[in-house]
Amino acid sequence: MFNDIKTSLLQIYQCIFKPITFTDYENSLDKKSKLRLLLKLSLVSFIFSIFTVSTIRIISFYFFKVLFDWTFLILFTLVPLCSVVVGIVVGIARGKAGGIAYGISGGIAIGIAGGIAIGIAGGIAIGIAGGIAIGIAGGIAIGIAGGIAIGIIISIARCITFGISEGISEGISEGISEGIALGIFVSIALGIFVSIFFDISVGISVGISGCISFLVFYSRVFYILPHLIQYFRAKFSNDNPFRLFRKSPIYWDEIIIYPLPFLTDFLLLLTEKDRNKGLSEIEFVSAKRPTQRKAAFNALLQITINDLSKLESIKAIPDASGNVSFLSSFEGFLPKEFNRTLRIIDDLSIDVRNYLNSSSNYNKLKNLNNIESDFIDIKKSLIATKGPVGVKFLSLVETWSQIIEEEKKQFKRTDMDSFEEIPNPYIFGNPVKADNSSRLFVGRKDVVELIKSNLTSNNSQKPALFIYGRRRVGKSSVLVNLHKLLEKQYIPAYIDFQDPKYGESQPSFCYNLSKVICDSLNDRGFSFENPPLGSFQSNSFTTLGNWLDKTEELLEKENRLVIICFDEYEKMEECIQNGSLTTAILNQLRNIIQHRKYFVVLISGTNEFSELKINWSDYLINTKLIKIGYLSKDDARTLITNPIDDFTLNYKGGQDGETVNQIINLTNCQPYLTQAVCFELVNYLNSQCRKEACIEDVDLAAQKVLGSANAYFDYIWNIECTDEEKEFLHKMIKNVYGEGNEREINSLLRKEFIEKVDGIYKFKVELVKMWIKKNSLLN
Structure with a gap:
């Protein structure tokens, strides 16, 4: 019995002073256990309230000769009971953190507040002074003696608990502000209540003292002194600072x-x-x-x-x-x-x-x-x-x-005081970005002109564009540089479908599509916003369509055209095949192509439509194919000899000499491999502290490329080649192939592995042939 009372008083203490701990405990209980706990604590707090009100009344009579009035005693004894009932209802109905704490602290608070109405003006003054000046312990003692401060101070416990409990579930700052507001409101309301039954001056005193005492207790300013004592002890004494802190x-x-x-x-x-x-x-x-x-x-x-x-x-x-x-x-x-x-x-x-x-x-x-x-x-x-x-x-x-x-x-x-190294600007692997001082992004004027001619057609319905080319020929480089290669009325929005966020789900696709378009508009100085991700969770395409309507209004007003660039479009098919996307995405693209006057769809990839499982032609109707291949020899020479300003590498024989020609012969002007050979060549010459390259240097750099670009070679061999095609390439290296392999020959011609020169089939890129030999794939 004693232990139960002790536990209940501890839990009541936690309701007022440690609501976070109490709330964690409360949340661990099921509904029945919560109800039993609430009833038990309500009974204890009700008895405690009656005891406190009676004590306050006796002290008031003993010190101030206030006549004992049973009517008011019964009235203010019933108040905490009503508060506990309200607390039970709140605790059950809200089902939120702090539900029990509301009822318990409210019952104690309003019950003890009865001491206010029964107290006298002298008790008010003493209670206020005690509550503010001395702090919690002294304030309680003098408040009880005066008949007022303890009533106000403990009455605000409910407001404190309310504020902090709300802070746990809805945000600390919001909970604090609600707690303060409610505490002041309760104090003023209490003053009005007292004014009705007693003298108005007593009511005003109750209201003012309630507000002051509430703010003092709510902020816990009386803790400053013991906190400072412990801090200065830790700083200036030899005591264990961790013990003092705790x-x-x-x-x-x-x-x-x-x-x-x-x-x-x-x-x-x-x-x-x-x-x-x-x-x-x-x-x-x-x-x-x-x-x-x-x-x-x-x-x-x-x-x-x-x-x-x-x-x-x-x-x-x-x-x-x-x-x-x-x-x-x-x-x-x-x-x-x-x-x-x-x-x-x-x-x-x-x-x-x-x-x-x-x-x-x-x-x-x-x-x-x-x-x-x-x-x-x-x-x-x-x-x-x-x-x-x-x-x-x-x-x-x-x-x-x-x-x-x-x-x-x-x-x-x-x-x-040392050798001035040759700058190495070459990039192989990532898309090349054009800038004023670099000529790493060279050529492609034909591709850009074809894009422009399709964009400037007078047709209200612009055709979809398909940039097709084999792996590592510079498709992505063209797309990421479109904003510099086209006039300002064209706004490219680049989407790399290798980024998994575009294929996570249809809401994710629609959201990220709108975001890329929005970002591109903002980069051009327009102030525009796309819908948040949550708005796409239901009716994704309706939300996207409505947003595109608004976007087109802006584009029409500003005479702009958005080019939606889907790089690595084959990944979109993979997402449809694995179920994360559906063909509804393709229907959406078809709708944009047919009905969106200020949008153009552009895709790029290494596979033609016929090589894929989905019939893309049904969706991307009226698509114009733009093929991108290797660099021209003139563009390749510019890339090799003059990639940036102040390039200090010299080639034996000059721009048209045998050394530069050797790079062209080995790479056939394939952009990725040309940059790879040049990259390794510059690094090798710097290691030798030389600035002039000869054929032997190029051959050595080419050998290094067979290792550094192994991922590229491995992909085109193991992913792009069938077993039959590999066998045919084996025979080509041995020079023992014959006729009758038309299927493999046509496929390898299309994939640009081989070419026909003077009626003879040969490897299109010498480095590919060298890689096959080096990796012992002949057997």
């Missing part, structure tokens, strides 16, 4: 609204004593004391800055990623601007590591220039970032920027 108010009470002073410093002090234990305490505050989370964040911010500030040389900066790895456990509690800045720092450390690992002086200088440019962007971003994150990280970035600047000066002084 005996401070931050562990007593879960809902201290008022920011505790020096809490950040207290947490930093703990990490100085023992980093791991200190971080555990910061994690505790972040997770279990949401109203003090800002102090925990400030402590983490300062720890991060302190750690990163120790990286005082360029060789130390790459360690930044490891230095902030401890923050991963706090990711859910950190502000987004802090997380964003950490990602920037992480990227910066990777760039510095790449600089340090670069074997080429050209690449080192290029990386340094990129890092320097990144620092300028980071500074702008941090200046625009509000709060302590921007200020503290800006100081760190300024220091690092000076380190990079000094490194660049030192590098240039060293570089002046």
